[in-house]
Amino acid sequence: MxxxxxxxxxxxxxxxxxxxxxxxxxxxxGGEVPYATGRMLAQLLLVGFVLVFVFSSPNPLIxxxxxxxxILASSAIAVRTVxxxxxxxxxxxxxxxGLVGGLVLVFILYGVLRLSNPLYQPRMMIPLAGMIxxxxxxxxxxxxxxxxxxxxxxxxxxxxxxxxxxxxxIPQINALFAVGIVSLPGMMTGQILSGxxxxxxxRYQIVVMAMVLQAAGYGVAMFLWLSRPKAVRNSG
Numbered sequence: 001m002x003x004x005x006x007x008x009x010x011x012x013x014x015x016x017x018x019x020x021x022x023x024x025x026x027x028x029x030g031g032e033v034p035y036a037t038g039r040m041l042a043q044l045l046l047v048g049f050v051l052v053f054v055f056s057s058p059n060p061l062i063x064x065x066x067x068x069x070x071i072l073a074s075s076a077i078a079v080r081t082v083x084x085x086x087x088x089x090x091x092x093x094x095x096x097x098g099l100v101g102g103l104v105l106v107f108i109l110y111g112v113l114r115l116s117n118p119l120y121q122p123r124m125m126i127p128l129a130g131m132i133x134x135x136x137x138x139x140x141x142x143x144x145x146x147x148x149x150x151x152x153x154x155x156x157x158x159x160x161x162x163x164x165x166x167x168x169x170i171p172q173i174n175a176l177f178a179v180g181i182v183s184l185p186g187m188m189t190g191q192i193l194s195g196x197x198x199x200x201x202x203r204y205q206i207v208v209m210a211m212v213l214q215a216a217g218y219g220v221a222m223f224l225w226l227s228r229p230k231a232v233r234n235s236g
Contacts (some may be wrong), residue, residue: 136219143168180232
């Protein structure tokens with residue numbers, strides 16, 4: 001696969017100026033696109049240097065520290081739209097993403113991929129952890145936003161929970177419907193571009209799709225369970 005030059009990267013980013021212009025004219029928020037793009041560039045460049053260090057280090061504590069930072073960051077982003085009780089929502093997100101995401105990660109690494117020698121392989125752990133936590137993060141954001149909206153509208157907790165659960169899983173369910181027909185997912189595309197047999201790439205993508213739905217589904221379930229009102233908790 002050919003190397004992407006810095007000039008090619010710049011050319012790739014130029015069309016985003018049009019998105020920023022449309023956003024400014026239609027929504028009055030044209031500055032958000034350049035800011036998000038700049039932040040994306042800075043974060044990816046930084047993480048590139050960090051991963052070079054992490055991948056070259058045999059110390060599992062370094063990898064675990066990176067995973068801990070990912071959990072805290074994804075939890076903070078997950079509740080950034082919360083208008084009341086943000087700190088409580090943050091810790092619920094930490095528990096949901098950290099506990100559920102951690103269990104899914106261990107299950108995939110050692111139950112499905114069967115890593116054994118060595119047990120600690122950061123080149124596998126870090127990318128998979130990123131996919132798990134980011135999808136759980138997005139699902140929890142959707143669930144929290146919908147839960148508060150429905151409760152503010154006067155719905156009972158079970159009714160609001162039902163609406164929040166359905167809304168949170170829409171992206172993952174849509175992805176399952178579309179994969180292979182509408183889209184070729186990023187991991188599968190990357191493997192094919194790098195020369196991997198498409199049938200092998202398909203197996204890995206099936207694992208990723210199942211992993212993503214597990215992280216989102218169980219993460220949202222945990223978050224909604226932790227968010228239940230006291231009256232519901234006391235009733236059992």
